[in-house]
Amino acid sequence: MNVLIVEDTKELAVELIDYLDKSGYVCKWVATCEEALEEVSVNQYDALLLDLGLPDGSGFDVLKSVRKAKSKMAVIVITARGELDDKINGLDLGADDYLTKPFALTELGARLYAVIRRIHGFTVNELDIHGFKIRLQDYKVSYQENAVALTKKEFDIFQYLVLNKNRVITRLQLTEHVWGDVLEVSSDSNFIDVHVRNLRKKLDKHASIEWFETVRNVGYRIIS
Amino acid sequence: MKLKNKISIFSAVIRLLLLIIMWFTLSFVIKKVAYKNIENSMVEKRDKFVKNLNTSEINAFIERNDSTELYVSFSNLHSEFLQLYRSNNAMRSKDYFVDETRIVENESNEYRVLYHHFTYKNTHYVLEIGERLSEVNELLDKFHLVILLLLTATLIVSHFAQSVFIDYLLKPFQKIIDTKINLINEPELFDHSKVHTTTSDFIVLDDGLNQMMDRIQEQFKKEKQFIANVSHELLTPVSVLQNRLENLLNNESINDEGVDKIVVSLRNLDTLKRIINNLLLISRIENHQYSNFEPIDFQSLISELLADLEDRIEMKQLRVSNTVKEHFVFEGNKTLMHILIYNIVFNAIKFTPNGGSVSVSDSFEEGLYSISISDTGKGMTETQLSQIFNRFMKINLEDEGQGLGLSIVSSIANLHKIAIKVSSELNVGTTFRLIFQEVKK
Numbered sequence: 001m002n003v004l005i006v007e008d009t010k011e012l013a014v015e016l017i018d019y020l021d022k023s024g025y026v027c028k029w030v031a032t033c034e035e036a037l038e039e040v041s042v043n044q045y046d047a048l049l050l051d052l053g054l055p056d057g058s059g060f061d062v063l064k065s066v067r068k069a070k071s072k073m074a075v076i077v078i079t080a081r082g083e084l085d086d087k088i089n090g091l092d093l094g095a096d097d098y099l100t101k102p103f104a105l106t107e108l109g110a111r112l113y114a115v116i117r118r119i120h121g122f123t124v125n126e127l128d129i130h131g132f133k134i135r136l137q138d139y140k141v142s143y144q145e146n147a148v149a150l151t152k153k154e155f156d157i158f159q160y161l162v163l164n165k166n167r168v169i170t171r172l173q174l175t176e177h178v179w180g181d182v183l184e185v186s187s188d189s190n191f192i193d194v195h196v197r198n199l200r201k202k203l204d205k206h207a208s209i210e211w212f213e214t215v216r217n218v219g220y221r222i223i224s
Numbered sequence: 225m226k227l228k229n230k231i232s233i234f235s236a237v238i239r240l241l242l243l244i245i246m247w248f249t250l251s252f253v254i255k256k257v258a259y260k261n262i263e264n265s266m267v268e269k270r271d272k273f274v275k276n277l278n279t280s281e282i283n284a285f286i287e288r289n290d291s292t293e294l295y296v297s298f299s300n301l302h303s304e305f306l307q308l309y310r311s312n313n314a315m316r317s318k319d320y321f322v323d324e325t326r327i328v329e330n331e332s333n334e335y336r337v338l339y340h341h342f343t344y345k346n347t348h349y350v351l352e353i354g355e356r357l358s359e360v361n362e363l364l365d366k367f368h369l370v371i372l373l374l375l376t377a378t379l380i381v382s383h384f385a386q387s388v389f390i391d392y393l394l395k396p397f398q399k400i401i402d403t404k405i406n407l408i409n410e411p412e413l414f415d416h417s418k419v420h421t422t423t424s425d426f427i428v429l430d431d432g433l434n435q436m437m438d439r440i441q442e443q444f445k446k447e448k449q450f451i452a453n454v455s456h457e458l459l460t461p462v463s464v465l466q467n468r469l470e471n472l473l474n475n476e477s478i479n480d481e482g483v484d485k486i487v488v489s490l491r492n493l494d495t496l497k498r499i500i501n502n503l504l505l506i507s508r509i510e511n512h513q514y515s516n517f518e519p520i521d522f523q524s525l526i527s528e529l530l531a532d533l534e535d536r537i538e539m540k541q542l543r544v545s546n547t548v549k550e551h552f553v554f555e556g557n558k559t560l561m562h563i564l565i566y567n568i569v570f571n572a573i574k575f576t577p578n579g580g581s582v583s584v585s586d587s588f589e590e591g592l593y594s595i596s597i598s599d600t601g602k603g604m605t606e607t608q609l610s611q612i613f614n615r616f617m618k619i620n621l622e623d624e625g626q627g628l629g630l631s632i633v634s635s636i637a638n639l640h641k642i643a644i645k646v647s648s649e650l651n652v653g654t655t656f657r658l659i660f661q662e663v664k665k
Binding site: 009011012014015016018019020053080102103104105106153167168170172173179191194195215216217218 | 470
């Protein structure tokens with residue numbers, strides 16, 4: 001998967017590339033509108049991470065020209081809160097998803113995966129982790145044809161951990177993913193722990209899950 | 225009351241007074257003129273009579289020499305009379321007029337009577353010449369009516385003419401009010417085009433308003449720019465730090481102690497991020513940057529919201545009742561209304577001990593719709609209650625929030641013109657009541 005990162009803050013781009021590289025994406029980074037426009041016209045990309053506030057213009061211009069070219073590129077707009085009046089505006093202009101800075105890298109990973117899957121119509125509609133099959137289209141999990149009944153939140157947590165497998169996911173990242181960027185929720189991680197405990201109990205009934213690790217003081221990790 | 229109406233009422237009252245004065249004055253003057261006319265004709269008759277008297281009639285009258293005898297002559301229809309008699313009283317040299325009622329052949333009539341005293345051959349005589357007043361009075365009555373009608377007509381016509389004129393004159397003023405003053409709270413919608421008028425006062429007013437709004441708009445733009453800058457400038461480094469720490473966390477070479485420190489740092493960063501975001505949210509609300517208002521269905525909003533918080537409710541074993549049932553159509557920003565109610569419900573859940581209860585209900589009282597959120601939580605003291613909407617106000621120190629939740633609630637409520645009433649009793653519970661201004665059912 002080729003991803004073009006359009007981001008004027010180099011330090012941020014470095015972190016994005018670091019994360020995406022490890023997740024198996026091939027990244028190219030540019031910092032201006034001009035470079036971005038040139039890059040999308042020359043090379044084929046599967047996805048575009050687009051910052052809106054660029055030194056030589058707005059990321060929207062890049063978005064418009066990408067959409068004009070009818071390219072089948074997944075576009076995720078990255079912006080600081082306050083630059084857009086509403087989430088709808090970004091999506092209206094043809095972005096496939098929208099992330100506000102600062103966001104968790106794992107959140108970016110999950111969104112990118114979902115968007116690419118949707119846009120490029122992958123046949124892979126199932127994630128497999130040690131025999132557990134996660135059906136992405138209808139939110140079902142099964143183990144050897146036996147359904148594992150999960151609540152929506154448990155499914156969300158499981159899918160999120162699997163999409164970011166081999167990475168430590170902090171309670172904070174999980175909380176934000178499950179409840180969204182809700183104000184004043186703060187870091188009350190107990191709730192996440194309860195959901196994870198229930199999830200593990202349900203999975204454990206079907207098979208041993210030593211690959212589902214609790215990382216002391218930090219959060220959780222699923223090892224592939 | 226509108227200026228236009230005030231002017232209309234004032235001028236109508238003045239005109240009515242004027243009409244009454246005119247009517248009385250005219251009546252008085254016309255009566256005077258009419259009487260003067262009659263009197264003049266009576267004086268003429270007197271002169272004629274006295275002249276004739278000397279030659280013929282008086283002789284006959286004197287020959288009879290009867291002191292009681294009267295010489296009376298009436299016209300056929302009793303419209304006038306003439307009477308002559310001797311007088312023993314002292315003579316009055318001047319003629320005078322008196323209004324008197326005389327009965328002539330069983331018919332009582334009002335007459336204007338001229339008394340004329342004269343001496344003829346050492347004898348005093350009194351000559352009375354009368355003129356009936358009923359015709360004159362009838363005429364005067366008709367005159368009064370005509371005058372009244374004329375004056376009333378003038379009053380009405382001039383009132384309408386004036387209304388039209390005032391309307392025309394105040395049109396620019398009305399336009400300034402409708403298109404400018406009424407939109408003063410929405411600087412972005414302000415119409416800067418000049419209002420066409422030749423009235424210098426309105427030009428000054430219009431120019432003044434335009435200048436003022438220009439300045440406000442400029443300020444507004446700057447503030448917006450500032451907020452955008454702050455959000456960008458502060459959130460970008462936070463973003464870099466967060467993502468770097470997240471990557472670092474997955475670096476195998478970092479030991480447990482390092483991991484712990486990274487996690488604590490991430491938590492602090494999260495707090496920082498939330499504070500910035502919340503302050504931004506407040507300032508964006510207060511700058512009216514949330515313009516997209518749509519009808520909001522509170523029933524579904526509240527049940528969705530409670531479903532979202534279900535796990536918390538279950539874990540604390542709270543009893544939650546949701547009896548929102550009224551159909552109230554409200555135009556508002558959906559995102560903000562969600563945040564508003566979410567924050568209140570979230571607080572209710574947070575501050576209610578295990579096994580307590582939280583209830584959400586709505587009602588129409590005196591035509592006003594309201595939603596109440598009550599809990600059986602720890603409640604607040606009067607002092608705490610008075611400070612809950614202040615920024616960075618925390619009721620207790622163990623609270624993990626940043627003390628901005630209710631500040632946001634208050635900003636959103638202001639934007640939507642919703643009044644919030646909070647009542648609370650320590651260790652009993654708290655009730656938040658949202659009272660909506662719009663009356664629609």
